[in-house]
Amino acid sequence: MGRVATLVGAAVALSVVAVMLPEVAAVRILVGKGAGESGNGWTTNVNYTVWAQGKHFYTGDWLFFVYDRNQLSVLEVNETDYGSCNSDHPLVNWTTGKGRDVVPLNVTRPYYFISGNGYCYGGAKLAVNVENPPPPPVASPEKSGSPASFYCGRIVLPVVFAVGAMWDAFLRFC
Ligand SMILES: *[C@@H]1O[C@H](CO)[C@@H](O)[C@H](O)[C@H]1NC(C)=O
Ligand SMILES: *[C@@H]1O[C@H](CO)[C@@H](O)[C@H](O)[C@H]1NC(C)=O
Ligand SMILES: *[C@@H]1O[C@H](CO)[C@@H](O)[C@H](O)[C@H]1NC(C)=O
Numbered sequence: 817m818g819r820v821a822t823l824v825g826a827a828v829a830l831s832v833v834a835v836m837l838p839e840v841a842a843v844r845i846l847v848g849k850g851a852g853e854s855g856n857g858w859t860t861n862v863n864y865t866v867w868a869q870g871k872h873f874y875t876g877d878w879l880f881f882v883y884d885r886n887q888l889s890v891l892e893v894n895e896t897d898y899g900s901c902n903s904d905h906p907l908v909n910w911t912t913g914k915g916r917d918v919v920p921l922n923v924t925r926p927y928y929f930i931s932g933n934g935y936c937y938g939g940a941k942l943a944v945n946v947e948n949p950p951p952p953p954v955a956s957p958e959k960s961g962s963p964a965s966f967y968c969g970r971i972v973l974p975v976v977f978a979v980g981a982m983w984d985a986f987l988r989f990c
């Protein structure tokens with residue numbers, strides 16, 4: 817009885833999540849995370865082309881730049897200025913002065929970022945290609961018998977962790 821109620825409750829909650837988030841959940845991506853000796857973040861002596869390789873950036877995600885605010889900055893530029901480290905006419909200056917800047921990747925296109933103050937020449941330059949999120953593997957989750965195959969990925973885990981009561985049911989789903 818209790819178990820059934822939990823399962824039903826979880827299913828209802830998951831349906832609500834599905835309505836709110838029809839595709840994969842957006843994530844905040846820490847630029848340079850795990851990039852090596854210089855540590856995480858936006859800095860020099862990191863090859864951000866290598867860092868970005870094999871990663872996916874989806875519309876709705878955010879880039880999170882963490883850096884020394886007394887030195888670097890976050891400038892969105894076009895491809896030419898990315899290539900030449902030219903910070904004279906940024907498309908957007910995302911620098912807030914805190915050394916912690918969040919950039920929403922809300923359009924499906926390439927984005928180019930460099931630091932001003934010459935740090936671009938030292939490697940503080942990043943190009944990301946923002947893609948549409950992949951369609952869910954289950955074409956029509958509302959009609960399929962079990963929503964589990966769709967929901968056990970990026971969407972539900974954070975939600976389920978947040979709602980401890982659902983965990984028991986979640987383990988049975990997945
Ligand atoms: C970064 O790595 C890429 C891919 O290996 C390479 O083409 C590029 O020259 C490197 N950039 C720098 C500044 O070393
Ligand atoms: C980038 O901007 C510069 C300066 O505004 C311009 O000369 C250049 O043609 C632009 N490049 C692209 C690819 O739009
Ligand atoms: C970007 O904005 C920051 C903070 O307002 C400012 O200090 C900096 O000069 C700006 N950089 C450019 C290239 O516009």
Ligand SMILES: *[C@@H]1O[C@H](CO)[C@@H](O)[C@H](O)[C@H]1NC(C)=O
Nearest residue numbers: 908918919920921922923924
């Ligand atoms: C993307 O985000 C920027 C900054 O928040 C905003 O100015 C712009 O209108 C947004 N574009 C779309 C297509 O939502």
